[in-house]
Amino acid sequence: MPVPNFQPLEQGASLDRTNDYIFGFIRRLNDFLAHMDTLNIDELNADVINAGTINAALVKVGTALNSGGYIQIDSNGLTINDGTKDTFRVGLDGKPIMTGGTVRSNASGYPKLEFNSDNGLISAEQDANTRINLRSNGVSGNPQSLQFISSGNMAFLLAGITTVAEFIINTTNAMDINISSGRDLRLYGTRIFLESFSQTIDNATGQTLQGALNSKANAFTGASGTVYVSATSGGPANIPITFSSGVRTS
Known part of the structure; x- marks a missing residue:
């Protein structure tokens, strides 16, 4: 209403x-104070405003925030800005967009x-030493990783490119x-690489x-040496x- x-x-x-x-003055003043709006107020300065409902096309809180940050409510929803970028936005569809966040189940x-x-990180933490990390920027130069961490030890899955495109399972x-x-275990690939035969161990016997292989080789007692044969019938033996202990080696 206009100023009386x-x-x-x-x-x-x-x-x-x-x-x-x-x-009459008191009655008109009370009526005026109960119906203040943009017709009679351009700017309001106050330390505390208590209100049940505030209806406005734009509500912006920013003068007391550091580095030019602000909190804004408008027709598009709620925006929190740190002075350089929007750190949190939620539209009328209720789907928030944020630069980071923490969900805790208790005050501790x-x-x-x-x-x-x-850090390109989603982390599910049981305590300070036990967690599962999902990283989009990875570790050791690999772009993606899934990490299982317990008491300083880590097992992780890496997907990326080091010298070749590869998927890595590794631990500390x-x-x-x-x-x-509970059934068969199958490995398939163009080739299967082992670190060495000396590090491939029979779990039952050790x-x-x-x-x-050495014990099998030692079981052969045949002759050792080189013989020459012909590539064609009647041709020279060239x-x-x-043979080594009766086993052909070349």
Whole structure:
């Protein structure tokens, strides 16, 4: 409503007239204060505003925030800005967009779920030493990784490119990797690489594959040496074949 026009009380007014004027002034002032709007207020400065409902096309809080940051509510939803970028936005569809966040189940901080866009990280934490990390920027030069961390030890899956495109399963030195199945376990590939036969061990006996091969080789007692054969019937014997303890080696 517009600002009311308060006429002055005339000189020499009677007591009744003065009484009517004062009560009329109070009534009109109360009505004015109860219906303040943009017609009579351009700017309001206050330390505390208590209100049940604020209806406005734009609500912006920013003067007391550091680095030019602000909190804004408008027809598009709610925006929180740190002075350089929007750190949180939620539209009328209720779907928030944020640069990071933490979801905690209790005041002590754990367990918790953390989102950190600066580190490309989603972390589910049981406590300070036990967590699962999903990283989009990875580790050791690999762009993506899934990390399982417990008491300083880590097992992780890496997908990326080092020297070749590869998928890596690895652990720190204090952790083993166990792969088991209630049925068959199959490995398929163009080639399958082992570190060495000496590090391939029979779980039942503890014998290495290299040791088993050596024992088989030692069982042969045939002749050793080189013989020459012909590539064609009746041709010269010019192709060497070498034997070691009766086993052809070349």
